[in-house]
Amino acid sequence: MNNITFLIKKICCIGAGYVGGPTMSVIAENCPDINVTLVDLDEKKINDWNNSDLNKLPVYEPGLKNLVEKNRNINLFFTTNLNQSISEADIVFISVNTPTKTNGLGSGYASDLKWVESSARTVAKYASGHTIIVEKSTVPVRTAELIKSILSSSCNISEGNNSKTFSVLSSPEFLAEGTAIKDLENPDRVLIGGEDEYAIEQLSLLYQKWIPKNKIFITNVWSSELSKLTANAFLAQRISSINAMSALCEPTGADIKEVSRAIGADSRIGTKFLNAGPGFGGSCFQKDLLNMIYLSRFYGLEEVANYWEQVILLNEWQKKRISKLIIETFYGTVSLKKIGVLGFAFKSNTNDTRESPSISIVNELLENGASVVIHDPKVSEKQISKFFDNEKIGQSNSNFEGRWRYTSDLNLLFKDADAIIILTEWEDYLHIKWKIMSKLMRKPSWLFDTRGIVEEEKLNGSNINFWRVGKGFIKTT
Ligand code: NAD
Ligand code: UGA
Numbered sequence: 001m002n003n004i005t006f007l008i009k010k011i012c013c014i015g016a017g018y019v020g021g022p023t024m025s026v027i028a029e030n031c032p033d034i035n036v037t038l039v040d041l042d043e044k045k046i047n048d049w050n051n052s053d054l055n056k057l058p059v060y061e062p063g064l065k066n067l068v069e070k071n072r073n074i075n076l077f078f079t080t081n082l083n084q085s086i087s088e089a090d091i092v093f094i095s096v097n098t099p100t101k102t103n104g105l106g107s108g109y110a111s112d113l114k115w116v117e118s119s120a121r122t123v124a125k126y127a128s129g130h131t132i133i134v135e136k137s138t139v140p141v142r143t144a145e146l147i148k149s150i151l152s153s154s155c156n157i158s159e160g161n162n163s164k165t166f167s168v169l170s171s172p173e174f175l176a177e178g179t180a181i182k183d184l185e186n187p188d189r190v191l192i193g194g195e196d197e198y199a200i201e202q203l204s205l206l207y208q209k210w211i212p213k214n215k216i217f218i219t220n221v222w223s224s225e226l227s228k229l230t231a232n233a234f235l236a237q238r239i240s241s242i243n244a245m246s247a248l249c250e251p252t253g254a255d256i257k258e259v260s261r262a263i264g265a266d267s268r269i270g271t272k273f274l275n276a277g278p279g280f281g282g283s284c285f286q287k288d289l290l291n292m293i294y295l296s297r298f299y300g301l302e303e304v305a306n307y308w309e310q311v312i313l314l315n316e317w318q319k320k321r322i323s324k325l326i327i328e329t330f331y332g333t334v335s336l337k338k339i340g341v342l343g344f345a346f347k348s349n350t351n352d353t354r355e356s357p358s359i360s361i362v363n364e365l366l367e368n369g370a371s372v373v374i375h376d377p378k379v380s381e382k383q384i385s386k387f388f389d390n391e392k393i394g395q396s397n398s399n400f401e402g403r404w405r406y407t408s409d410l411n412l413l414f415k416d417a418d419a420i421i422i423l424t425e426w427e428d429y430l431h432i433k434w435k436i437m438s439k440l441m442r443k444p445s446w447l448f449d450t451r452g453i454v455e456e457e458k459l460n461g462s463n464i465n466f467w468r469v470g471k472g473f474i475k476t477t
Contacts, residue, residue, distance in 0.1 A: 004198065006205040008034060012089035014119045016040035016049055016078060018180070018283075018352060019136060019173050020095035021059045025067040026184040028076035030210040037077040037085040049078035060351035060378045063181035086126040091203070094119045094147075095136040095173070100287045109294035111140055111287065120147045123166075124154035130165045132199045136173050138232070138284060140291055141225045144168050144193075167199035170221045172228035177282065178349030189215045193224025229292045233308055236285040238273040240314040246276035246470030247321065256470025257452060276470040278361060278423055278450040279318040281346030283354035286312055319357050322469070323364035326421065326448055329467070335369025335401055338442070340413040343424020343451075344376040344384055351378040357450075358423040359387045362404065372404040373413045377428050381406035411440065419446035420464075425453050438462040444477060 011027065013020045016038040028036040040046050048058040050072070054065045068076070079085060086092060096115040101107050116137055123133060133151070135144060151166045170193035175183040190207055194200050204216050219227070246256040256276045264271035280286075289312055296305035327334050346356035353359070358374075365372055366388065374384055384406060407413050414420065414437045422429055430453060438445055441464070447454065449468045456474055459466055466475040 004201045004205070006202065008090045008202055008206055010034065010089045011036045011091050011093065011206075012085040013038045013093040013095055013136075014040075014082070014086075014122070015095035015097070015115075015137070016042075016045055016058075017095065017097065018059055018177060018350075019175065020093070021049065021057075022061055022064055022175065022180040023093070023095065023136065023173060023184055025064060025071065025076060026181060026210075027206070028071040028074075029067050031206070032075060034206075035075050035077070037079060037089070039079055039082045039085045041080065041082075043080050046078050046080050060349075061177065061180045062349055067181065082122055083126045086123055086131075087128045089127070089131060091132045091134060091206070092123050092127070093134045093136045094123075097283075098137045098139055098287070099283070100290050106294050109290045109297075111138075111291045113139065113143060113146065116143065117146065117150065120150040124151050127164055127166065129163075130167075132202060133166055133168045134203060135168070135170045135225070138172055138228050138288055139170075139225055140295055141222050141229075143225060144170055144221045167194070167196040168221075169194035169196075169199055169203055170224040171203060172224060174228070174231060177352055178347055185210065187211060187215060189217050191217050191219055191224045191227060193219045193221040195221070229288050229295075232285055232288040233292055233311070235273055236280055236289055236315070237308075237311045239277070239280045239285075240311045240318075242274050242276050243279065243318045244314055247318070249470045250472035259470075276452060277318075277425075278322050278357035278469070279315045281354070281356040281358075282352065286315070286355055319360045320364070322448070322450055323361045325467070326365065326419065327368050329446065329448075330418070333369075334365055336371070337418040338371045338373065338416055339365055340417040340420045341372055341374045342413075342420060342422045342429050343426055344374055344379045345424050345426075348424055348426045351380075351383070353379055353383055353387070356424075361421070361423060361450075363388065366402055366404060369402045371400045371402075373417070374404060374406050375408065375410060375413050376424065377426055410437070414438075414440040417441050417445070419448060421448045422451050422453060425451040429453060432458075434459050434464060435461045438464045 011034055013024045020038055024036045024038050045058050048056055051057065054069055057065060057068060094116060096119050098111045098113060098116060101110045101112040116139060123131065133147060135147065148168050154164060171191060174187060190211060192200050192203050200218055207216055242260060245259060249256045249259060260274040263269050264274050289308055293305045293308050330337055341358065341362060344356060344358045345351060345353055362372055388404060444465060446465045452469050459475065463477060465477055467473050
């Protein structure tokens with residue numbers, strides 16, 4: 001692979017979501033000589049990316065606003081015009097959604113590849129010259145083959161047909177929401193899976209504009225696709241492991257924070273991903289685990305499938321045990337109780353609510369008749385309303401049994417509340433003055449900290465009863 005000239009001038013990314021948006025913004029920032037265009041079928045999303053009010057961008061990520069502000073309409077473009085962007089592109093990234101199938105073969109487990117497939121068909125139709133296709137979406141092993149077969153129906157793949165040729169590479173994304181820009185600027189590694197040396201070298205040279213060469217791993221396509229699923233499975237497994245131990249800490253008098261610290265100091269275990277919580281959320285861990293379980297069963301590996309399935313079952317159990325514990329604390333009756341929920345995003349520093357543990361925990365409380373008031377610094381009322389059948393009600397109505405309301409005002413959330421539940425670890429919640437805010441609450445008042453972010457001393461002088469994940473009931477009056 002010597003002396004290959006870098007020939008990429010135009011990049012198109014299909015899918016302007018949580019991966020496409022931040023990833024292309026970082027490429028545009030680091031490659032001023034390359035034109036980067038994001039295309040999406042969703043016109044509203046594209047309008048939001050082009051909104052002059054940068055607070056209205058469809059994705060909230062620390063640092064993203066600055067990159068968009070700096071590069072938009074210079075070498076970073078957002079459009080619904082797929083045809084033109086694809087036909088001009090040297091590289092097309094596919095960053096579309098790959099959710100779990102909800103019907104048909106593999107329903108409830110396999111990933112739905114219809115958006116990947118339709119992207120490949122669009123590329124096949126509009127591409128011109130030689131185009132490198134990069135799978136950025138997380139896909140089941142051997143999806144590249146599906147893409148190749150669609151493309152090959154429109155021409156030869158990288159085999160000298162002079163009008164249209166393609167190379168297909170896998171380069172899965174490992175960014176985490178909330179730290180996406182940092183992760184993209186300084187990744188632990190990037191993978192390039194493929195066979196075509198020219199295409200691999202072009203993509204590698206693109207990454208080398210800001211990523212050291214020793215962090216770029218070249219693998220075969222299937223290893224690259226499977227590494228992505230494996231990484232997410234390992235991360236999710238760590239969370240279910242620590243959550244399982246949080247449940248064991250609570251009745252035994254151990255403290256999960258002390259246990260995490262003790263085991264994390266072992267360099268073979270390491271300190272990351274050892275925070276107990278209300279269960280993992282986000283659009284990917286469950287979906288990718290389900291996909292891996294499906295693949296394992298497909299290859300007749302029932303024990304492997306069962307092993308990974310436990311990670312999901314434990315996660316579901318963690319969410320349920322927390323809502324049950326809250327309801328039982330009120331002797332089984334939360335109707336006519338006002339419960340303030342702090343945080344609805346699946347983690348802090350994102351506006352993403354997909355698979356957020358808050359959804360099922362709040363739903364359980366509503367089904368039991370609680371009056372729930374929700375606050376989140378970045379998630380809108382409209383976004384939250386997608387998850388609940390129960391109608392939300394206005395601020396003036398004080399009787400809202402079994403229904404929910406949104407507020408951006410913490411004083412309103414605390415006023416007359418019987419309990420506060422912390423569900424997302426937003427920094428804002430670290431600064432709550434519990435002694436002052438507790439005066440607004442109805443007695444006896446409760447704090448359930450499912451993220452373990454409140455230090456016990458912060459409650460001094462407050463009279464709030466306190467439960468913390470992995471420690472249990474710390475203070476009861
Ligand atoms: P997303 O839903 O935020 O964005 C996907 C976008 O693709 C949507 O805006 C959708 O309208 C668009 N789209 C779908 N089909 C299209 C088509 N044919 N033409 C044009 N646009 C189309 O999804 P996401 O969170 O960005 O995830 C994308 C992929 O990346 C998934 O496979 C996911 O597993 C993977 N991934 C996600 C993350 C993450 O943190 N969200 C991290 C790593 C990998
Ligand atoms: C995760 C992976 O971390 C990324 O590497 C991967 O690219 C991405 O999935 C993906 O494929 O979509 P993300 O879901 O954005 O990223 O966020 P994480 O930081 O992994 O958190 C996932 C969930 O686990 C959140 O609900 C979070 O609160 C929870 N979590 C995380 C814990 O409960 N405890 C921890 O110690 C860490």
